[in-house]
Amino acid sequence: MNVLPYDPRHELVIRRYPLQVYTLVPLAALVLQAWLPLMHYTAYFAYVDLPLVVTIYFALGRRSPVQGMLFGSVIGIMQDALTHQAIGLNGITKTVVGYLAASVGVRIDESSLLVRVMLSVILSLLSSAMYIFIVVQLLGLEKQWVWWTEILRGVGNAALALMLYPLLDRLQVRD
Amino acid sequence: MDSFFARYRNLRVLLTLRAVQFIGLATQVRRTSAGESTLDTSDGKSVRLIRVWTASVITPFERILQGGTSGISGLWTNYIGLRREHDQNIELQKTIDRMRLEEAAMLEDARQGQRLQEQLGFQKQYIYHTQIAAVIGGSGTDHSRVIYINKGSADGLAHDMAVIVPNGIVGKIREVFSHSSQVLVINDQTSGAGVILETTRIRGILRGNANGQTQIIGVLADNRIQPGEKVLTAGGDQIFPRGLPVGVVKKVVPDPDRDGFIDVYVDPYAPLNRIDEVQVITSMQPVLPSDQQNDIATSEALKGPEAAAIRQHAIEEQKKAAALLAERLPGLTDPNAPPSDVPKPADTDIRVPPPARALHPDRFSSEGAETRNENESAAPAQTKPAANSPTRQKTEKPAQKPGSGETGKPGSDTTDKPKNDTTGTPKGGN
Known part of the structure; x- marks a missing residue:
């Protein structure tokens, strides 16, 4: 992992995207996340989190x-609204993920594919841990969970990031 | 101080956002009197505005996607395939689906009738109207197993309506929007459906687990529950009508949390992970719909003599059971009753036990006690009631003179029927 020293020029490397990308990509992520698990060949898509992957990407960039x-909060709350659970569970977790991803992105060279994959795995596991903690410990709701499912979810999110991030890189505005 | 706030601006924003979201969460979750947390369900018919907004943004795109895939698959099946046969197949499939529902309801009714549970005041609810809807989306996460259908309040759908497919139950409607609805599937952890095992008649609550499997919880350990047994809806939850197929028992494992209880894993009939179309039960009535009543009448008419013979056989079986019951319960049989009220088989041998002899006769002892005891020592006890009791006379006469025409005498019906029953030749049984 390449740790960059502080450099004021580093702020110039911020990725920029057209406004449509900021609206359509999260919307597409939500729609596909809701629709793909219903398809016969993509039923396992319910075990990955496309909005989380998109949140990490934009926060890093x-x-x-x-x-x-803000990005994570909005996309998380919209994701909550599609479920039957309390609204704010995904909102809180993705808010924290967005904050951490952006904070790490300031100090780490995020253009490396390995860094992106590792960050996706770590932040995905952190997101799952926060979600379960809030539901079970904080709210006291009855919830069963399986630890290896969450690990598989982290690996699946990393694999998704591996495929998706190069595609999203093409949408950024080039100087 | 200003530099402090400027330096930790991001952290302050994070904490503020989290605080607002936590407060929002806290307003949705309630603590019950039993000390359990639950989502706010004080008004189950209302929908949070954020859900309405999100559904109105997301579901149009899902409709387009679903319509596109359905259109492509429809192009293949309708135009490239044999369209006419396909249409016929669809019609036949609908008929089969309806007949499956009828069969399930009828079968359960018959079993219920055998157990005489009508006396408990159960009121059977028959499916009157269903609304067919297409599945257009889901929650997208395994933490919340819900699906979205393309029918809503504008189509007559309402909260807590049962959602089924012809194979079995799917779930219930949880949120209703104007043109779409959210369905809570039975394999979600928060779902619950009252079910009953078909043969053992053990009741339980069906719900999902973390892996999306359906299981019946809260069942006491019972060796009779075996894999392969069918699971039906019990009808007590006021959502699913009684007798709908749910699935079959897959395996039985001890409950890890409670001793003496078991978890019954159920393999649902409905393909919960790949449903294209569902039926929403929009109306239930205590009588069968008119078209189903017509079907039954037609079926009865077609059966004709066969159905009458079966019915007569059933009546004979009931009479035989009543006679055997009366025989085995002497407390219910009054030997002094009129002959028509005493149903006894012809070969019944009534033995009246002699009264016990008093060791020290006194003024309370009957005067004829000694005389009667002397007669009993001279003659067998069983011949006495035969000579004096009209019941005994009538039970022996047909046995001595079969077919002599004396069955037409008063009181002969009571004695003839058990005799016929014991010979195993029910009237009209063939």
Whole structure:
């Protein structure tokens, strides 16, 4: 992992995207996440989290914790609204993920594929841990969970990131 | 101070956002009197605005995607394939689906009738109207197993309506929007459906687990529950009508949390992970729909004599059972009753036990006690009631003179029927 020393020029490497990308990509992520698990050949898509992967990508690329938090908060709350559970569970976890991804992106060279994959795995596991903690410990709701499912989810998110991030890189605005 | 706030601006934003979201969460979760946390269900018919907004944004795209895939598959099946046969197949499939529902309801009714549970005041609810809907989306996560269908309140759907497929139950409607609805599938952890095992008649609650499997919880350990047994809806949850197929028992394992209890894993009939179309039960009535009543009448008419013979056989069986019951329960048989009220088989040998002899006769002893005891020592006890009791006379006469025409005498019906029953030749049995 390449740790960059502090350099004011580093802020110039912020990725920028057209406004449509900021709206359509999260929307597409939500729609596909809701629709693909119903298909026969993509039923296992329910075990990955496409909105989380998109949140990590934009937070890493923008390198702004506030923007990462707001992005994660909105996409998480919309994801919650599609479920039958309390609204805010995914909102809180993705807010924190957006903040951490952006904070790490300031200090780490995020263009490396290995860094992206590792960050996806770690942040995915952190997201799952926060989700279960909030549901079970904080809210006291009855919830069963299986630890290896969450590990598989982290690996699946990393694999998804591996395929998706190069495609999203093509959408950024080139100077 | 200003530099402090400027330096930790991101952290402050994070904490503020989290605080707002936690407060929002706390307003949705309630603590019950039993000390358990639950989501706010004080008004089950209302829908949170954020869900309405999100559904109105997401579901149009899902409709387009679903319509596109359905259109492509429809192009293949309808135009490239044999369209006419396909249409006929669809019609036949609908008929089969309807007949499956009828069969399930009828079969369960028959069993219920055998157990005489009508006396408990159960009121059977028959499916009157269903609304066919297409599945257009889901929650997208295994933490929440819900699906979205393309029918809503504008189509007559309402909260807590049962959602089924012809094979079995799927779930219930949880949220209703104007043109779409959210269905909670039975393999979700928060779902619950009252079910009953078909043969053992053990009841339980069906719900999902973390892996998306359906299981019946809260069942006491019972060796009679075996894999392969059918599971039906019990009808007590006021959502699913009684007798709908749910699935079959897959395996039985001890409950890891409670001693003496078991978890019954159920393999659902409905393909919960790949459902294209569902039926929403929009109306239930205590009588069968008119078209189903017509079907039954037609079926009865076609059966004709066969159905009458079966019915007569059933009546004879009931009479035989009543006679055997009366024989085995002497407390219910009054030897002094009129002959028509005493149903006894012809070969019944009534033995009246002699009264016990008093060791020290006194003024309370009957005067004829000694005389009667002397007569009993001279003659067999069983011949006495035969000579004096009209019941005994009538039970022996047909046995001595079969077919002599004396069955037409008063009181002969009571004695003839058990005799016929014991010979195993029910009237009209063939």
